[in-house]
Amino acid sequence: MKQIGLNYWSNSIPSLLELPLENCQIDNIKPARKTNFTNLQVVDLSNNNLNHQIPSWFSNLSTTLVQLDLSGNLLQGEIPQIISNLQNLKTLDLQGNQLSGGLPDSFGQLTHLEVLNLSNNTIVHSIPSSFSNLSSLRTLNHGHNQLNGTIPIV
Amino acid sequence: MQVLNHGANSLTGGMPATHGSLSNLVTLDPSSNFLEGPIQEKSLEIFFELKELHLSWLKTQSFVKVLTMSNSGISDLAPCWFWNWTLQIEFS
Numbered sequence: 484m485k486q487i488g489l490n491y492w493s494n495s496i497p498s499l500l501e502l503p504l505e506n507c508q509i510d511n512i513k514p515a516r517k518t519n520f521t522n523l524q525v526v527d528l529s530n531n532n533l534n535h536q537i538p539s540w541f542s543n544l545s546t547t548l549v550q551l552d553l554s555g556n557l558l559q560g561e562i563p564q565i566i567s568n569l570q571n572l573k574t575l576d577l578q579g580n581q582l583s584g585g586l587p588d589s590f591g592q593l594t595h596l597e598v599l600n601l602s603n604n605t606i607v608h609s610i611p612s613s614f615s616n617l618s619s620l621r622t623l624n625h626g627h628n629q630l631n632g633t634i635p636i637v
Numbered sequence: 638m639q640v641l642n643h644g645a646n647s648l649t650g651g652m653p654a655t656h657g658s659l660s661n662l663v664t665l666d667p668s669s670n671f672l673e674g675p676i677q678e679k680s681l682e683i684f685f686e687l688k689e690l691h692l693s694w695l696k697t698q699s700f701v702k703v704l705t706m707s708n709s710g711i712s713d714l715a716p717c718w719f720w721n722w723t724l725q726i727e728f729s
Contacts, residue, residue: 620638621638621640623638625642626642626666627645627646629646629647630648632648632650633649634648
């Protein structure tokens with residue numbers, strides 16, 4: 484079992500810009516209710532073994548976050564509504580997990596989002612009409628899921 | 638918009654126009670869905686179980702590099718320009 488704690492990083496280097504933790508065989512992230520990151524822009528936890536839900540406290544990681552990459556893990560459950568707190572996100576990559584449930588309406592609040600990759604999960608229901616608010620999108624990939632209904636203007 | 642991948646879901650209806658320009662579109666994959674309806678200029682509609690194919694809008698999309706229409710159920714004659722146009726793309 485390999486667990487990391489972000490509090491350590493946030494307390495010792497609060498001005499950290501990037502957390503590149505891809506391919507580190509991490510199973511678990513220690514909950515951190517509040518972090519002290521002041522400039523954190525990139526969190527890359529891709530290709531690890533994360534096998535829990537997307538923690539709702541991720542929404543408090545840092546208001547400066549522009550890129551969150553959780554692709555290639557074993558993440559389960561629904562994408563939390565509260566992820567929309569990350570107001571400055573430009574890239575959200577959740578591809579290649581085991582995410583289920585529907586897409587949160589709140590995605591529509593991520594108006595700076597340029598790249599949204601949700602492919603290869605088991606996401607169901609329709610694409611929320613709030614996706615029409617994502618006017619900065621350059622890449623929208625929700626292929627290989629179980630989405631139904633009609634496609635909103637994106 | 639550069640990448641639009643709706644592929645391999647159970648989406649229905651048509652594919653509406655996008656907010657942004659499609660002139661930079663690199664990848665379009667609406668394959669393996671239940672999309673249907675007419676193909677219109679400036680909208681991205683390549684449909685599952687399509688009965689008529691009107692692809693003239695693609696002629697101006699010179700930056701398209703990948704076009705996936707597998708399992709689309711399309712059956713008709715493609716216009717002559719289409720085969721010249723496809724020389725620039727990876728067709729799957």
